[in-house]
Every structure is written in C-alpha cells, then in structure tokens.
Amino acid sequence: xxxxxxxxxxxxxxxxxxxxxxxxxxxxxxxxxxxxxxxxxxxxxxxxxxxxxxxxxxxxxx
Amino acid sequence: xxxxxxxxxxxxxxxxxxxxxxxxxxxxxxxxxxxxxxxxxxxxxxxxxxxxxxxxxxxxxxxxxxxxxxxxxxxxxxxxxxxxxxxxxxxxxxxxxxxxxxxxxxxxxxxxxxxxxxxxxxxxxxxxxxxxxxxxxxxxxxxxxxxxxxxxxxxxxxxxxxxxxxxxxxxxxxxxxxxxxxxxxxxxxxxxxxxxxxxxxxxxxxxxxxxxxxxxxxxxxxxxxxxxxxxxxxxxxxxxxxxxxxxxxxxxxxxxxxxxxxxxxxxxxxxxxxxxxxxxxxxxxxxxxxxxxxxxxxxxxxxxxxxxxxxxxxxxxxxxxxxxxxxxxxxxxxxxxxxxxxxxxxxxxxxxxxxxxxxxxxxxxxxxxxxxxxxxxxxxxxxxxxxxxxxxxxxxxxxxxxxxxxx
Numbered sequence: 001x002x003x004x005x006x007x008x009x010x011x012x013x014x015x016x017x018x019x020x021x022x023x024x025x026x027x028x029x030x031x032x033x034x035x036x037x038x039x040x041x042x043x044x045x046x047x048x049x050x051x052x053x054x055x056x057x058x059x060x061x062x
Numbered sequence: 063x064x065x066x067x068x069x070x071x072x073x074x075x076x077x078x079x080x081x082x083x084x085x086x087x088x089x090x091x092x093x094x095x096x097x098x099x100x101x102x103x104x105x106x107x108x109x110x111x112x113x114x115x116x117x118x119x120x121x122x123x124x125x126x127x128x129x130x131x132x133x134x135x136x137x138x139x140x141x142x143x144x145x146x147x148x149x150x151x152x153x154x155x156x157x158x159x160x161x162x163x164x165x166x167x168x169x170x171x172x173x174x175x176x177x178x179x180x181x182x183x184x185x186x187x188x189x190x191x192x193x194x195x196x197x198x199x200x201x202x203x204x205x206x207x208x209x210x211x212x213x214x215x216x217x218x219x220x221x222x223x224x225x226x227x228x229x230x231x232x233x234x235x236x237x238x239x240x241x242x243x244x245x246x247x248x249x250x251x252x253x254x255x256x257x258x259x260x261x262x263x264x265x266x267x268x269x270x271x272x273x274x275x276x277x278x279x280x281x282x283x284x285x286x287x288x289x290x291x292x293x294x295x296x297x298x299x300x301x302x303x304x305x306x307x308x309x310x311x312x313x314x315x316x317x318x319x320x321x322x323x324x325x326x327x328x329x330x331x332x333x334x335x336x337x338x339x340x341x342x343x344x345x346x347x348x349x350x351x352x353x354x355x356x357x358x359x360x361x362x363x364x365x366x367x368x369x370x371x372x373x374x375x376x377x378x379x380x381x382x383x384x385x386x387x388x389x390x391x392x393x394x395x396x397x398x399x400x401x402x403x404x405x406x407x408x409x410x411x412x413x414x415x416x417x418x419x420x421x422x423x424x425x426x427x428x429x430x431x432x433x434x435x436x437x438x439x440x441x442x443x444x445x446x447x448x449x450x451x452x453x454x455x456x457x458x459x460x461x462x463x464x465x466x467x468x469x
Contacts, residue, residue, distance in 0.1 A: 030181075056417045057417070
C-alpha cells in the first residue's frame with residue numbers, strides 16, 4: 001500500500017507524526033516529509049491511523 | 063400535498079430499501095436545549111443517523127460516522143449554507159468558510175498562511191509565558207471569576223497581539239466575536255439582536271487598513287501580502303474578520319470548559335499533573351465532551367442516502383458535533399470525561415477541507431493553559447456555573463473559583 005499526501009492541503013498540524021513517527025515527520029520548516037511511502041503489514045495500519053487523524057484530510061492510504 | 067411531495071414519496075417507496083429519515087419535534091434552538099443539548103442529542107441519535115426536524119426545517123446529523131463522512135464530502139454537503147438564516151449566508155459569501163472547492167482552496171490557503179502551525183511556531187514560547195504568568199497571578203489571588211479572569215482574558219490578549227488590534231477594536235473584540243457566532247443561528251431573537259453588533263465588526267473590517275494594526279503583527283503582514291499582490295485585492299479585511307469572528311468566542315468557551323471540567327473531575331487533573339504527556343489528550347477530551355461549537359450547517363447538493371434514508375437535494379443540514387462526539391458506536395462510555403482516552407478524532411474542529419483553520423492556535427493556547435494549571439494547581443473549588451443560551455457557541459458565562467489549592 002502507498003501513502004499519498006495532498007501537499008497543498010497539508011497545514012502542518014503534525015497529528016500524523018504523533019500517530020506514525022516511524023513513517024513521517026515535520027521538518028525544520030514545519031513541512032511534512034514522508035520517510036516511507038510504500039507500507040505493508042503493521043506499517044500499513046500505522047499509516048491508516050495517521051491518515052485518520054489528519055484534521056484536514058490531506059493524507060490517504062491506497 | 064403538492065405534486066412534488068407526491069413524486070418524492072413515490073420515488074422513495076419505489077427504491078428498494080430506501081426510506082425517508084425519521085422525524086422529531088425537537089427544537090434545537092430552544093433555550094433549554096441549547097443550555098443542555100446532551101439528552102436531546104442522545105434521543106435523536108437513537109432515532110437514526112439523520113433526523114428530520116420540521117420545527118427548524120433542518121435534517122440533523124447525529125451519529126459519528128455520518129457526521130465525519132458528511133464533513134469530508136464537500137461535493138454532496140456544500141458549505142454555502144453554514145448558517146441557519148439566509149442573511150448570514152449572504153454576508154459570508156466569498157469567504158473560505160462558506161465556499162466550496164475549487165474557490166475554497168485558494169481562500170483557505172490565504173487564510174491559513176499566517177495561522178497554520180508552521181506559521182505559529184515562533185509564538186509558542188510567548189503564549190506559554192503569558193498563560194503561566196496569568197495562572198500564577200490567579201493562584202496567588204486564591205479566588206476569582208474564571209471566565210472573565212482567564213477564559214476571556216487569555217485568548218483576547220493572544221489574538222489581539224497576534225492580529226495587532228489596538229484601541230477601540232480591542233475593547234470590542236469579545237462582543238463582536240460573540241455576535242459573529244450568534245448570527246449563524248436561525249432568525250430568532252438572539253440572531254436579530256446580534257446582527258447590528260456583527261455589522262459593526264463587518265463595517266470595521268471593510269475599512270481597516272495596515273496602519274490600524276500594530277507593526278510586526280500578523281494582521282499587518284496580511285495587509286502587506288495584499289499590497290504586494292500575494293493575495294487578491296480586498297481580501298485582507300475578510301481574513302481579519304474571520305480571525306476575529308471564529309477565533310475568539312470558541313476559544314473562550316474551550317478554556318472556560320477546561321477550568322470547569324478540571325474542577326469537577328479532580329482525578330482527571332491529577333492524571334495530567336502526574337503525566338504531562340496527557341496535556342494534548344486532556345484538550346482533546348474536553349473538546350469531545352463539551353464542544354465549543356454546538357451546531358453547524360451544510361446544504362445538500364443532491365439527494366443523499368445515509369444508511370438507507372434519503373435526504374433530499376437542497377436540504378439544510380444541522381451537524382450536531384456534540385452528538386457525534388458522544389456516539390457509543392464510536393466511543394466507549396461516551397458520557398464520561400476521561401483524559402486517558404485521548405480522542406484525537408473528535409469532531410469538534412470539524413474535519414476535512416473546512417476543518418477549523420485556527421486549530422493550531424487553539425491548541426497552542428489550550429495546551430499552555432493546561433500546562434500552567436497542571437503545574438500550579440492541585441485542586442479547584444468552584445461555585446455553580448452560570449450558562450446563558452446561545453445559538454451556536456456553547457460556553458460558560460460565569461464560573462466562580464472559590465478556592466485554589468496550590469500544587
């Protein structure tokens with residue numbers, strides 16, 4: 001599965017990083033960086049959790 | 063029965079498994095319901111995920127999944143009718159709040175450029191210092207009225223400094239902010255009384271210029287952006303309007319609620335005092351338990367099916383955020399205030415393209431207040447809280463803190 005970021009929608013709230021710090025982080029400028037885009041197994045569940053808490057629906061897993 | 067109604071009824075019976083939503087004679091905007099909406103929310107939620115309320119001429123969304131899906135689906139649930147009266151919707155035309163993509167996308171980007179967490183990072187230290195000195199002073203004082211002294215004082219100061227408000231505006235922020243929310247309601251007496259006050263804010267925002275706002279403030283930066291063409295001409299005033307209209311009354315409610323909830327649930331305050339990692343969780347739970355925004359609008363752009371019930375095109379929707387937040391299908395033991403549950407997916411900031419644009423600032427403010435309370439307060443002894451019915455925002459009007467047991 002793949003994590004897809006809708007970059008213009010992302011406002012840097014950072015809730016996804018709290019849910020899945022292994023997969024993504026906010027850089028020094030507050031921009032979201034996906035450290036991994038392809039995920040499976042437990043990581044896919046983490047990615048789903050991160051997408052779920054995004055308050056502006058900027059993340060999805062497909 | 064008109065021919066259109068007959069046709070709709072026939073179509074509904076012909077489509078297999080489809081039905082019309084259940085109906086209730088509840089009035090969402092009656093004083094007693096606004097003061098304590100939870101029993102009515104529970105009643106409506108049990109009737110179905112969507113309930114027709116003829117008294118308000120709305121279809122109410124009551125369950126977590128239906129609400130979250132509707133907020134995420136701007137194509138079916140348009141924001142062009144977020145208010146419950148046409149005059150307010152008309153006045154909001156052209157703002158990001160009341161528009162849909164693709165127009166919304168640009169307006170939203172302009173609004174959040176100076177309000178997103180990344181834009182606000184530099185303010186964290188100042189906001190925390192302000193909260194701490196204010197709470198320290200109140201603890202020293204020993205007794206105080208928490209709404210005026212903390213819930214209003216703190217966000218007013220933060221927002222005024224952020225936007226660069228001075229003089230007359232600073233004095234009017236609270237009444238303007240309250241009126242801007244009241245007029246979102248249906249055309250009842252509260253809305254009628256508040257339109258002139260909301261109009262003062264509207265008039266001021268259409269005349270305000272860079273020089274009226276303090277140098278170095280975010281408000282000044284918005285006008286600078288307009289001057290250099292980074293945002294469309296004439297939008298700076300709209301943005302200031304939204305900062306004030308949306309960012310004051312709601313945050314005041316949230317902070318008042320925090321004080322009341324910690325006073326009523328000392329065991330929950332103890333947990334936060336023992337574990338500062340629970341600060342964001344405590345804010346999430348307070349928002350879930352008592353959402354500052356009680357009800358918000360949408361309008362359907364087509365016939366929409368919700369779990370087998372069909373809501374017709376053009377229906378005014380009432381999104382009952384608090385009903386979704388206490389849906390037992392989503393949260394166990396939903397009527398209990400438990401900071402440990404950390405409900406990160408609560409509905410109180412909305413969700414999706416229109417998710418609260420100021421939630422980053424709200425978090426900075428609330429986390430700073432919780433941190434200061436957790437550090438300095440062991441227990442709060444309070445008298446009875448006073449509430450006043452209000453169309454949209456649900457907040458505490460007065461909360462006497464009779465005694466502070468310091469940490």
